[in-house]
Amino acid sequence: MKKQLLTISLVGLSLLAAAQNKVTINAGDGKTIINKHIYGHFAEHLGRCIYDGFYVGENNKTIPNKNGVRLDVVDALKKMKIPNLRWPGGCFADTYHWKDGIGPKAKRPSIVNTWWGGVTENNSFGTHDFLNMCELLGTEPYLAGNVGSGTVQDLTEWVQYVNFEKNSPMSNLRQQNGRATPWNVKYWGVGNEAWGCGGNMKPEYYANIYRQYSTFMNPQVGKEKIFRIASGASSDDFNWTETLMKNIPVSMVEGVAMHHYSTFGWDPGVKGSATDFTEAQYFRTMQQALKMDEFIQKHSAIMDKYDPQKKVALVVDEWGAWYEVEPGTNPGFLYQQNTMRDAILAGATLNIFHKHAERVRMANLAQAINVLQAVILTKGEKLILTPTYHVLEMYNVHQDATLLPIDIKSDDYEVGKDKLPAVSASASRDKAGKVHVSLVNLNPNKPQEITVNLKGLTAKAVTGRILTSAKIQDHNTFENLTKIKPAVFNGAKLNGDELTVTLPAVSVVVLEM
Ligand code: AHR
Numbered sequence: 001m002k003k004q005l006l007t008i009s010l011v012g013l014s015l016l017a018a019a020q021n022k023v024t025i026n027a028g029d030g031k032t033i034i035n036k037h038i039y040g041h042f043a044e045h046l047g048r049c050i051y052d053g054f055y056v057g058e059n060n061k062t063i064p065n066k067n068g069v070r071l072d073v074v075d076a077l078k079k080m081k082i083p084n085l086r087w088p089g090g091c092f093a094d095t096y097h098w099k100d101g102i103g104p105k106a107k108r109p110s111i112v113n114t115w116w117g118g119v120t121e122n123n124s125f126g127t128h129d130f131l132n133m134c135e136l137l138g139t140e141p142y143l144a145g146n147v148g149s150g151t152v153q154d155l156t157e158w159v160q161y162v163n164f165e166k167n168s169p170m171s172n173l174r175q176q177n178g179r180a181t182p183w184n185v186k187y188w189g190v191g192n193e194a195w196g197c198g199g200n201m202k203p204e205y206y207a208n209i210y211r212q213y214s215t216f217m218n219p220q221v222g223k224e225k226i227f228r229i230a231s232g233a234s235s236d237d238f239n240w241t242e243t244l245m246k247n248i249p250v251s252m253v254e255g256v257a258m259h260h261y262s263t264f265g266w267d268p269g270v271k272g273s274a275t276d277f278t279e280a281q282y283f284r285t286m287q288q289a290l291k292m293d294e295f296i297q298k299h300s301a302i303m304d305k306y307d308p309q310k311k312v313a314l315v316v317d318e319w320g321a322w323y324e325v326e327p328g329t330n331p332g333f334l335y336q337q338n339t340m341r342d343a344i345l346a347g348a349t350l351n352i353f354h355k356h357a358e359r360v361r362m363a364n365l366a367q368a369i370n371v372l373q374a375v376i377l378t379k380g381e382k383l384i385l386t387p388t389y390h391v392l393e394m395y396n397v398h399q400d401a402t403l404l405p406i407d408i409k410s411d412d413y414e415v416g417k418d419k420l421p422a423v424s425a426s427a428s429r430d431k432a433g434k435v436h437v438s439l440v441n442l443n444p445n446k447p448q449e450i451t452v453n454l455k456g457l458t459a460k461a462v463t464g465r466i467l468t469s470a471k472i473q474d475h476n477t478f479e480n481l482t483k484i485k486p487a488v489f490n491g492a493k494l495n496g497d498e499l500t501v502t503l504p505a506v507s508v509v510v511l512e513m
Pocket of ligand 1: 044090092192193366367
């Protein structure tokens with residue numbers, strides 16, 4: 001009898017344990033739009049991102065291209081829906097003199113890429129190449145201006161060169177170089193990491209420099225206003241944001257940046273392999289990634305003090321995982337593989353951005369091709385769509401949709417004495433009325449049973465897509481390009497206003513109702 005009771009209570013306990021995860025979607029309360037620009041990307045003159053990644057040269061006869069830009073890359077990025085692309089850096093931006101990259105290619109000067117591998121940069125991919133490529137991709141360019149080693153005049157003239165329609169020295173030069181109409185570039189970075197590679201400035205000094213540079217950037221882009229982004233803090237440098245917000249009037253800045261990389265540190269050799277890692281290392285990467293939530297909250301709270309109407313956007317224009325480079329590759333090229341760990345990191349981070357959609361209105365994953373947490377890896381004619389690519393493609397249904405506030409009660413994922421929430425979730429309603437829910441299982445050892453309460457929503461049917469694999473280390477290779485790819489997900493059951501979902505271990509799911 002005693003044994004029976006014990007069995008019954010154990011069954012009861014395990015049922016309770018299985019019902020831990022509860023997500024409540026307040027479908028009637030949505031008011032904030034998830035700005036599509038948080039799905040932005042980043043292309044720096046770094047390693048094989050531009051050369052070999054986006055651009056293989058006009059004379060390349062083996063890889064199909066338009067004006068030297070790989071067409072397989074264009075197809076893939078269009079499918080993923082890339083809303084904006086940041087260029088030419090990064091650290092490179094503060095060494096970049098845009099006039100080196102215009103006019104006949106044979107006459108362009110070569111420079112040394114001092115930040116990234118000390119390689120020769122022949123400037124064959126410059127302003128026209130980038131902005132025309134953005135047109136091909138159907139994406140908005142985000143130009144990062146050189147403040148660290150440039151001049152106010154350089155930046156002012158770059159704005160005039162790409163944006164001014166009428167007669168002026170720079171628009172005339174643009175026309176001589178073959179482009180009649182302006183490109184109307186809205187997004188401009190005023191320096192990058194000014195606290196580090198962008199000039200090692202103190203925040204007070206940079207705030208003043210920002211005011212000076214931004215004063216001379218023509219505010220008009222066609223009928224719109226230019227969007228100027230101040231170089232922002234690294235991760236938890238709240239004093240940087242405080243100083244900028246205190247010293248730059250809200251009328252002079254449209255966005256303040258912030259960078260956060262998920263990494264184990266900046267000393268040589270400590271970052272660990274991108275593919276060969278332990279569960280403890282996976283857990284540490286997730287801890288670093290989830291700090292994004294706290295950092296955004298704290299930077300936003302500072303911004304709220306000076307800008308309670310939230311006119312200025314927080315722009316997370318560099319984020320992602322940073323590991324050791326792949327064995328045998330140039331350490332200055334930051335080429336790393338991309339596994340299910342990165343897919344889970346991407347899904348959870350995008351859910352965090354959604355949660356803060358009122359303030360976070362733009363973000364850029366670092367970087368698009370062959371660098372850091374890339375969505376595409378290339379080798380000659382071959383191209384890998386990474387697990388991160390698939391998450392961004394699956395999640396694109398959230399772009400410009402209305403955020404539906406959610407409450408999450410999650411099971412813990414424990415490693416040693418530390419724990420993280422096992423479930424990350426987000427929901428939105430698109431313009432056609434479809435509701436999408438993105439779910440991530442951070443616990444690689446256990447499926448998650450989730451009850452989703454749909455408050456204020458009458459759903460008729462649920463469908464889904466899943467990205468999953470047996471191990472967190474799994475990834476696509478040039479020998480097996482499609483080991484990891486999205487599949488149909490049948491693990492969600494609708495019962496009135498409640499969904500029950502079984503989220504497999506190592507998975508990212510997007511549901512549609
Ligand atoms: O994305 C690589 C580098 O990381 C960027 O150039 C720089 O801004 C950051 O430190």
